[in-house]
Amino acid sequence: MSHSYSTGLVVGKFWPPHRGHQLLLETAAQVAELVVLVYANPDSPTHPAATRADWLRMLYRGDDGHAGPHIGRTPLRIFALSATADGVPPDAADDTTQREFVRQWLARQGIRIDVVFTSEAYGPGFAEHLGVAHVAVDEARTRVPVSGTRVRNNAAAYAQFLHPLVAAQLGVSPPAPVPRVVFLGAESSGKSTLCAALAEACGTAWVPEYGRTLHEQKNGNLDYDDLLYIARRHAELEDEAAAQARGVLFCDTNAATTALYSYYYFHRCDPALQAMAAVCGQRYAHTFVCAPTVPFEQDGWRGPEALRSFQHGMILMQLDYFGIPFTLVEGTVAERVAQVRAVLAR
Structure with a gap:
């Protein structure tokens, strides 16, 4: 892709961020700038969207420490949204409601995107609603066979798919190939x-x-x-x-x-x-x-x-x-x- 798109978008719960999310973000970071929206409704009472967004910022902080989170040369603009402050619709809402919420939120922020990256089946319809291109990343979960639901249900069993920083927040440590x-x-x-x-x-x-x-x-x-x-x-x-x-x-x-x-x-x-x-x-x-x-x-x-x-x-x-x-x-x-x-x- 090599920066053929100016601004990309990734939307997700990131509850919690796992290696599949990292694959998605690191693939999407071929754009000039990447916007990341973190939200869920209902949200996690122990690790709300603001906390999960902070984890992403920690994961993609570089040596300089002051340039903001980035992947390679691509800066990340990470936003944590909430039902109270931003009107995030319930997770159970229909696709049109979910898509329109993102479209209107981006418009209010004055953010124009060119492409959406997803690992979900809803991706093409979502991108079409926004009027932008779509790139699918490991939708079949063959490269990183994990989901947020699996991690939430048993973090220890799926610790291998978590970055050590994220795993520690859940009280577990990923296994290593050698002691x-x-x-x-x-x-x-x-x-x-x-x-x-x-x-x-x-x-x-x-x-x-x-x-x-x-x-x-x-x-x-x-x-x-x-x-x-x-x-x-x-x-x-x-x-x-x-x-x-x-x-x-x-x-x-x-x-x-x-x-x-x-x-x-x-x-x-x-x-x-x-x-x-x-x-x-x-x-x-x-x-x-x-x-x-x-x-x-x-x-x-x-x-x-x-x-x-x-x-x-x-x-x-x-x-x-x-x-x-x-x-x-x-x-x-x-x-x-x-x-x-x-x-x-x-």
């Missing part, structure tokens, strides 16, 4: 060195701490919203690496530690990040904590050495709070590698 093993610890406690050594020893992959990457990219000037983005992006990098890993995937840090840093730097934590922290016990097959006993290395990005003991204690407290069992590793790198391999062998 994920996570390493936590204070700054300069040897996590990265240990992960790299284990990956080499086991012939597999490991995932560096994405928070460190973004921290350096932004010259140490992280914003509050960056912390949720760090957790989301780190989870995505884990999932990408898991597809290439052999037998086990080693991960440097997790969303729970990112939540701690959110409280440390900003004295608050986004509820979506809290949810991602809360499912870390499900996400990782084993948790190791690196004792802060290796020599401290100040690389210009870390806090003072005196903070290590406090950070170590906070991590242990958080693990106890979430009821996550862990193994403490100490000694040289070689000794730590041996300790981890012995535990995993059991």
